[in-house]
Amino acid sequence: MYNEHSAVIGIQNIIFLLVAAAGIGLFVWQVRKIRKNVLLGRDLELADNPSERLNKMLLVAFGQQKMFKRPLPAVLHLFVYVGFLVINIEVLEILIDGIFGTHRVLGFAGPLYNALMAFNEILAALVIVACAIFLWRRNVSKVPRLANGVEMRAWPKMDANVILITEIVLMLALFAFNISDLKLAQLTGREMAGSFPVSGAFVNLFGSDPATLHTIERVGWWIHILGILAFMNYLPSSKHFHIIMAFPNVYFSKLLPKGKFTTNPAITHEIKAMLDPSYQPPAPETDADGNPIVQRFGAKDVEDLTWKQLMDSYTCTECGRCTSVCPANITGKLLSPRKIVMDTRDRMEEKGEHPAIFRPNHYKEMGVERVTVTEEKTLLRGYVTPEELWACTTCNACVEACPVNIDQLSTIMDLRRFLVLEESAAPASLNAMFTNIENNGAPWAFPASDRFNWADELYVPSKN
Amino acid sequence: MEENKRLVKVPTMAQMAANGEEPEILFWVGCAGAFDDRYKRVTRAFVQILEHVGVKYAVLGTEESCTGDPAKRAGNEFLFQMQALTNIEVLNAYNVKKIVTACPHCFNTIKNEYPDLGGNYEVIHHSTFLQQLINEGKVHVQGGEAFKGKRITYHDSCYLGRANGIYEAPRDVLAALDADLVEMKRSRANGLCCGAGGAQMFKEPEPGKKDINIERTEEALAALGTGNGVIATACPFCMVMMNDGVKNKEQEENVKVFDIAELIAQAEGLTK
Numbered sequence A: 001m002y003n004e005h006s007a008v009i010g011i012q013n014i015i016f017l018l019v020a021a022a023g024i025g026l027f028v029w030q031v032r033k034i035r036k037n038v039l040l041g042r043d044l045e046l047a048d049n050p051s052e053r054l055n056k057m058l059l060v061a062f063g064q065q066k067m068f069k070r071p072l073p074a075v076l077h078l079f080v081y082v083g084f085l086v087i088n089i090e091v092l093e094i095l096i097d098g099i100f101g102t103h104r105v106l107g108f109a110g111p112l113y114n115a116l117m118a119f120n121e122i123l124a125a126l127v128i129v130a131c132a133i134f135l136w137r138r139n140v141s142k143v144p145r146l147a148n149g150v151e152m153r154a155w156p157k158m159d160a161n162v163i164l165i166t167e168i169v170l171m172l173a174l175f176a177f178n179i180s181d182l183k184l185a186q187l188t189g190r191e192m193a194g195s196f197p198v199s200g201a202f203v204n205l206f207g208s209d210p211a212t213l214h215t216i217e218r219v220g221w222w223i224h225i226l227g228i229l230a231f232m233n234y235l236p237s238s239k240h241f242h243i244i245m246a247f248p249n250v251y252f253s254k255l256l257p258k259g260k261f262t263t264n265p266a267i268t269h270e271i272k273a274m275l276d277p278s279y280q281p282p283a284p285e286t287d288a289d290g291n292p293i294v295q296r297f298g299a300k301d302v303e304d305l306t307w308k309q310l311m312d313s314y315t316c317t318e319c320g321r322c323t324s325v326c327p328a329n330i331t332g333k334l335l336s337p338r339k340i341v342m343d344t345r346d347r348m349e350e351k352g353e354h355p356a357i358f359r360p361n362h363y364k365e366m367g368v369e370r371v372t373v374t375e376e377k378t379l380l381r382g383y384v385t386p387e388e389l390w391a392c393t394t395c396n397a398c399v400e401a402c403p404v405n406i407d408q409l410s411t412i413m414d415l416r417r418f419l420v421l422e423e424s425a426a427p428a429s430l431n432a433m434f435t436n437i438e439n440n441g442a443p444w445a446f447p448a449s450d451r452f453n454w455a456d457e458l459y460v461p462s463k464n
Numbered sequence B: 001m002e003e004n005k006r007l008v009k010v011p012t013m014a015q016m017a018a019n020g021e022e023p024e025i026l027f028w029v030g031c032a033g034a035f036d037d038r039y040k041r042v043t044r045a046f047v048q049i050l051e052h053v054g055v056k057y058a059v060l061g062t063e064e065s066c067t068g069d070p071a072k073r074a075g076n077e078f079l080f081q082m083q084a085l086t087n088i089e090v091l092n093a094y095n096v097k098k099i100v101t102a103c104p105h106c107f108n109t110i111k112n113e114y115p116d117l118g119g120n121y122e123v124i125h126h127s128t129f130l131q132q133l134i135n136e137g138k139v140h141v142q143g144g145e146a147f148k149g150k151r152i153t154y155h156d157s158c159y160l161g162r163a164n165g166i167y168e169a170p171r172d173v174l175a176a177l178d179a180d181l182v183e184m185k186r187s188r189a190n191g192l193c194c195g196a197g198g199a200q201m202f203k204e205p206e207p208g209k210k211d212i213n214i215e216r217t218e219e220a221l222a223a224l225g226t227g228n229g230v231i232a233t234a235c236p237f238c239m240v241m242m243n244d245g246v247k248n249k250e251q252e253e254n255v256k257v258f259d260i261a262e263l264i265a266q267a268e269g270l271t272k
């Protein structure tokens, strides 16, 4: 029998059970708040083409397709990602062991378990290496997209470091647990399930006092599992929530050509009624009490955006890939698509509920008002200024670059629409362009009657 | 007028309808193609190609109006839909089925946004159309001599590329010229906007370190290296922006900006 600690349910297990239940409960409570915040957004039907959506999710979220535009971070990220997936199997074992007082309960799987543990150890080591390099890139070599930008204030930077350091600590705890377990097994001649290439190499680092080893083993085990529970509850406060949101977010992402912008049917009805007085627009939609729902044209605040646009903001990894390819940002304009997404999330949490238990209020980060609020405190103006919005060329580079299929441009466009349709607050030159289109059918002030002049005196060589 | 030239009478939809005829394609000229002095040359080059290959085509002439793209991108959905619904009425009245245009903005809007409003057409950008003509052997570009060994770099239009996934058609057209095709640092899906999309064409850029077209021109010049070269575009806005950029860098002696239709027309000896 490989199992020296047979299943005895003691005080440790009861404590474990309570802690695990509390941790999971807290997580569920936080996720429900996030769900509520996302549902502040407008309805949007996105149930079409399930197979295409699934495919996209498998490629982009599961398969990390878009990450590979930048190979180095892609490979490092892949270690952490696969490590996360595989280590979850071990977490399952830890949960069972913790509850039932068993030890390496999956060990019965024999060679499969050996392979799993070996794979796990190698990945855990790679996770440590990758996280260390990530810390280096953020704090020492200061990769511009991670280090710069007005939206990269103290909290987003700290958040990233917290995550990376926690991941390293979790992996070290795992190794402490494995090494001491291995050493104990060697000392007592106990047969131990699993194969541990990394721990095996370090086994002589640990002394030979069984009591100490046993303590290290227990402490490692507890740090690892408590760490995981804490980590899970930190996620909703963090950009790291993307490890969950990436999947649904990609599933519900835009399937249409990137150049196709949404059409507002309410406007269509208005115009049709203008052009043809006999046109009968359909009855307006009503709310639960039978009152017609009056929607703003465009978006002024988070409730004017769709749930998908709000979900985008919980998915953002703050990687800055969008901003680093944005022509406006590259040439020094205020616009940063990442900021738009982060602003949306901050405003949503300000308006809705704060799911987080750790997260400082972004709006007053570190006690400093982040924007000078001169007017209403809405997403538009309170967070995003018209100057940012008007700098967008609608080039879709941000959308193309985003590894988790966020549509930054759709939010920018909805905010722009509010400026134009509800406030007539376009720059003067754009208003002139509108007038030209209205009067001449062209954005320039040329008479429509000259439209065909290009065809005068046009020759081709005659064929003989 | 020289003996070996023939005056082109560009047919309109109205004339065709009056004769009870329907063209194979409607050539949608677009506002830039009709009014911008530089881009009018592209419109004319494209018509010369159409005439040369003998496709049955027509234009709307003075019945054409702005697609509404700049209004839509600027956030004026109301004006956009006014334009779109009016244009759709005209197009449907003529029973138009197939539209070719040299403007990626017109292309994108008519192809992707008109269907929601009742306008359903097969819409083709002139790069795809030219690619088809070359593949079918209708355009031979034997005169490609003029481009042999010449460096050409193609600037992706956002509304053709990322917006609609058309990256290869314009490159295939250029490849037929037997020129030395070079890529910029940022190209295809990673291409950098010329700075004119999203109605930026009609306003001053916001304050920043530099203008987007300058950044892009610098990339194009870096790709071309020293000496002569061509920046090929497939969009009227890109053409204006790259031209301005080349002037700003005082390179107009060395570097020319041409639309792919002009390059084909030149290679076919149609513009002599």
Ligand code: SF4
Pocket (backbone or CB within 6 Å): A322, A325, A326, A327, A328, A329, A335, A336, A337, A391, A392, A393, A394, A395, A396, A397, A398, A399, A408, A409, A412
């Ligand atoms: S679409 Fe707008 S925000 Fe996105 S990259 Fe282009 S200019 Fe920047």
Ligand code: SF4
Pocket (backbone or CB within 6 Å): A315, A316, A317, A318, A319, A320, A321, A322, A323, A337, A338, A341, A401, A402, A403, A404, A405, A406, A408
């Ligand atoms: S929007 Fe996408 S690309 Fe931009 S920072 Fe967030 S995750 Fe990265």
